[in-house]
Amino acid sequence: MEPLRDHGASCLPMMIMVLLCLGGAACGQLSDDFYDDSCPKLESIVQARVAAAMKAELRMGASLLRLHFHDCFVNGCDGSILLDGAESEKLAAPNLNSVRGYEVIDAIKADLEKACPGLVSCADVVALAAKYGVLLSGGPDYDVLLGRRDGLVANQTLANNNLPSPFDNITVIIQRFKDVGLNTTDVVILSGAHTIGRSRCVLFSGRLANFSAANSVDPTMDPALASSLQQLCRGGDGNQTAALDAGSADAFDNHYFKNLLAKKGLLSSDQGLVSSPDGAAATRALVQAYSYNSQRFLCDFSDAMVRMGNIAPLTGSAGQIRKKCSAVN
Structure with missing residues (x-):
């Protein structure tokens, strides 16, 4: 299976950044041709597995993207989120019963161990799976x-304390991004990943309590949306899910930003990019810009994914190439 390519408009800023990364120390020892000789079928193998998973369940593309995000924010992009054990990051509150897609990563890794044994890291598999989750959802192509x-160890404590939460205000979220080397613009761009995927009622039902058309506990939510969500979540166990991007749930586009301007953000952390009094001025203008210009969002998202994927990677002789993603060798 040949890797799928987007033949639309190119994203020149992202391309320039990749060239800069390849020409200096800014991106460590990472490169876009690292496996070209040693495992030439790598991307085709990853694409095929992600495509099959998304055919069975379309939202898996969003889940794989989120898996990459939650990996990179803890110990850097080192695959530590995949490790089992008492200190597993899988058991941290932000990940438990929330992060998904581990079985897809395991299937890809098994295929790669047959095609080019001992060569491709689980961390790189996670990064590539996220890329194809985006691309097969209609999003941009970008060179990973x-x-x-x-990595050799998981860090459950760091996962509990450092991952951005849907309950955090914008000031806190900006700081969490800053702590891993990302900036306020990255907060807005990467929040745009919520153009695909779903979220559980437990993560947004606090915005709906005692809702009525005349008196919402969260005035930053559109009344009609709040009413429909209240019906969805009422009497449930909190695990019912709603689309993060109402009206364009399965298409990777800029509709998410249009929703925020119409008070239709599902999570308080999303809506806070526009409506929060603490820091929203720094993010509102970007939301407006991306709502008007889809191509700018797609290009900037590609750029931001390259930056996020370069958070503290292990290279050279550090760490190892795990044979099985859930355990060290």
Whole structure:
């Protein structure tokens, strides 16, 4: 299966950044051709598995993207989120019963161990799976920089304390991004990943309590949306899900930003990019810009994914190439 390519308009800023990364130390020892000789079928193998998973369940594309995000924010992009054990990041509150797609990563890794054993890290598999989750959802193509090695330890405490939460205000979220080397613009761009995927009622039902058309506890939510969500979540166990991007749930586009301007953000952390009094001025203008210009969002998202994928990667002789993603060798 040949890797799918987007033949639309190119994203020049992202392309320039990749060239800069390849020409200096800014992106460590990662490169976009790291496996070209040693495992030439790598991307085709990843694409095929992600395509099959998304055919069975379309939202898996969003889940794989989120898996990459939650990996990179803890110990850097080292595949530590995949490790089992008492300190597993899988068991941290932001990940438990929330992060999904581990079985897709395991299937890809098994295929790669047959095609090119001992060569491709689980961390790189996670990064590539996220890329194809985006692309097969209609999002942009981008060159994933590769050459990460796998971490040896998970960090459940850091996962509990450092991952951005849907309950955090914008000031806190901006700081959490800053702590891993990302900026306020990255907050807005990467929040745009919520153009696909779903969220559980437990993560947004606090915005709906005692709702009525005349008196909402959260005036930043559109009344009609709040009413429909209240019906969805009432009497449930909190695990019912709603689309993060109402009206365009399965298409990777800029509709998410249009929703925020119409008070239709599902999570308080999303709506806070426009409506929060603490820091929203720094993010509102970007939301407006992306709502008007889809191509700018897609190009900037590609750029931001390259930056996020370069958070503290292990390279050279650090870490290892795990044979099985859930355990060290």
